[in-house]
Amino acid sequence: MKPRAVEKKKACTIADIAREAGVSKSTVSRALNDNPLIGDGTKQKINAIAKKRHFQINMPARRLTLKQSNTIAFVTHSMYKQFSVCDLFTMEILGGITSGLKEQGYDLLMLFVDPCDADWPAQHLAAGRADGFILMTSTRKQAHIKMLVEMDAPFIAWGIPHPKYSYCTVIGDDLTGGKLAAGHLAGLGRKRIAFLGGPSEEKEVSLRFEGYSTALQEAGLIVDPLRVVHGDYSDKSGAEKMRSLLDRAPDLDAVFVNSDLMAIGAMQVLREIGKRVPEDVAVVGYDNLSITEKVTPTLTTVSQNIPLVGKLLAQNLLQYIRTRAVTHTTVPVELVVRQSA
Amino acid sequence: MKPRAVEKKKACTIADIAREAGVSKSTVSRALNDNPLIGDGTKQKINAIAKKRHFQINMPARRLTLKQSNTIAFVTHSMYKQFSVCDLFTMEILGGITSGLKEQGYDLLMLFVDPCDADWPAQHLAAGRADGFILMTSTRKQAHIKMLVEMDAPFIAWGIPHPKYSYCTVIGDDLTGGKLAAGHLAGLGRKRIAFLGGPSEEKEVSLRFEGYSTALQEAGLIVDPLRVVHGDYSDKSGAEKMRSLLDRAPDLDAVFVNSDLMAIGAMQVLREIGKRVPEDVAVVGYDNLSITEKVTPTLTTVSQNIPLVGKLLAQNLLQYIRTRAVTHTTVPVELVVRQSA
DNA sequence: GATTCCACTGCAACCGGTTGCAGTGCGACT
DNA sequence: AGTCGCACTGCAACCGGTTGCAGTGGAATC
DSSP states (O other): OOOOSSOOOOOOOHHHHHHHHTSOHHHHHHHHTTOTTSOHHHHHHHHHHHHHTTOOOOHHHHHHHHTOOOEEEEEEEOSSSSSOOOOHHHHHHHHHHHHHHHTTTOEEEEEEEOTTOOOHHHHHHTTTSOSEEEEOOOTTHHHHHHHHHHTTOOEEEESOOOTTSOOEEEEEOHHHHHHHHHHHHHHTTOOSEEEEESOTTOHHHHHHHHHHHHHHHHTTOOOOGGGEEEOOSSHHHHHHHHHHHHHHOTTOOEEEESSHHHHHHHHHHHHHTTOOTTTTSEEEEEEOOGGGGTSSSOOEEEEOOHHHHHHHHHHHHHHHHHHOOOOEEEEOOEEEOOTTO | OOOOSSOOOOOOOHHHHHHHHTSOHHHHHHHHTTOTTSOHHHHHHHHHHHHHTTOOOOHHHHHHHHTOOOEEEEEEEOSSSSSOOOOHHHHHHHHHHHHHHHTTTOEEEEEEEOTTOOOHHHHHHTTTSOSEEEEOOOTTHHHHHHHHHHTTOOEEEESOOOTTSOOEEEEEOHHHHHHHHHHHHHHTTOSSEEEEESOTTOHHHHHHHHHHHHHHHHTTOOOOGGGEEEOOSSHHHHHHHHHHHHHHOTTOOEEEESSHHHHHHHHHHHHHTTOOTTTTSEEEEEEOOGGGGTSSSOOEEEEOOHHHHHHHHHHHHHHHHHHOOOOEEEEOOEEEOOSOO
């Protein structure tokens, strides 16, 4: 434990600058914040000194007086007991969020919460660590939302809004997504198109199913309940449900899967039992994760423009914090055609 | 812009608690921090009131007086111009870091820096937003390290330490990794094992190559320079370099690839030209990203135990901040055998 | 020449904690 | 009884900004 190499050149404060410029702290503070009360000459002089001295404002001090942290917490949950590995979807969205926040001078805090913990909102909001939350957690999401609404905490969530609560949301256009996917498969001449959905209780899934049904009807096809199953978005569940789908409707020639991960699991099963993709069974996924370009065959999928989602989550949350305007944004989807369909 | 629904029940401060308990602010502060000066009775009374009032300490205030933020910044760079998509390796490490930090009561800040920006360390350290950095950026890493060392900023970096500077590092056991991978391939009876490395100037890559050479020699095989090429870790470069490898050594029957992403690119090329994996060419990757279980064939790879890496990065950095003890940790690697080899 | 106004600037309080030092009360020891 | 020490507790300053309000000087107006 050796002593500090360079005893730190004590941080330069506005008081130091004030002394050097021969003005008061208030003037320096105002000048640095470009307050119109301050004369141009003074401003320039102060800015020059600040630059020369490499002045860095002290964030905790500013946050203390301003009573806002200029920080947003990204909340998600640990995926595994011990170490948490974030899923791909969550990860890809992060880049978009930071880009949106940075433009407005906000910091991004990572927050991995225990799904059963009810204390994290207070620990961050009341404690002044964060001004708002971006909710990506799916486990027990409703419980968390209820809690946040009740304590009047600023937050925005990914997913279809709960009818009983009022809060900001960003969602994908699931109806159109389902229609695009199934329509594309029908357009390829497929006649027995299956639906491998996410959890049946999710509104998103119903909408995708509705889009799927519409597209089939428009193509003159019927929706056969035997060709409809539901999983939980994971690749494991994709494999499992694909098997039960093949049991129930062995003659299917296409499948619209509600997540890329499930689609990958499904394709593995198809390959195992000797069906070729896309020749025997065409597959369309959902999300357009970067992994879809790296699997074989590359996966045709519905793209949600995830970076845009992230950016909107950031921007709309900040807007809500400032104006309390509740927004619901639907981001457009598009079909990305690759090899699998 | 409607008025606040519930006009916020103004945050409870230690002054409020002091009033209610009939003691002074100092006593409350000490009691809450479990300072031995305070009597047990008083402590209990104060803790009870704090709980009842849902007291949350004000972080900015504490950070201001303590002059430390209890926050670590995770610094990486944007991968694309406009929106940044984090690469998988970076992302998987994040979970481990947060787990390590949380145990010690630290927050994790995400920091995406422009590789050419030289101002971010000051903007965060001097400004009191973060107490230290975890460096994962690879672009212009050396420049950033130099900068941080010169300003005596606490940080830890993933990768082999620069010989001229002294700072904390965590690295994988690349020598063993290379030996394990090549040894496994040799053990399968492969005779013409190629090496598809990362950037040739990286020390990590040299070590993996050394391990590879050692393993080949131990197996009685020769290292043929024609079977050695270098890429940049991306899947695109994996595909490209695989092609040049096949040009130069069309008879290869196995390849040790320095990253999973490159391995995936390489496998696509192999498939395109009609070579089967693993029958014709066995492939071993590096990193054990979660994606390796989802590709076909699943990828045999060298696992760096990424969650552990993250945890060590966090713990060793905090230790450095507290004691200025410079640590260099090598995390063990292991071979994960799957279908591709 | 006196008054008014305006454009700036400074004073001092405040945000909510932490901490050095100076009490305070009480039992113990001489 | 007097003194000392010990175990607590309180006072007040401080961290580094922001801001309401009062003050200053000079030009413009009457």
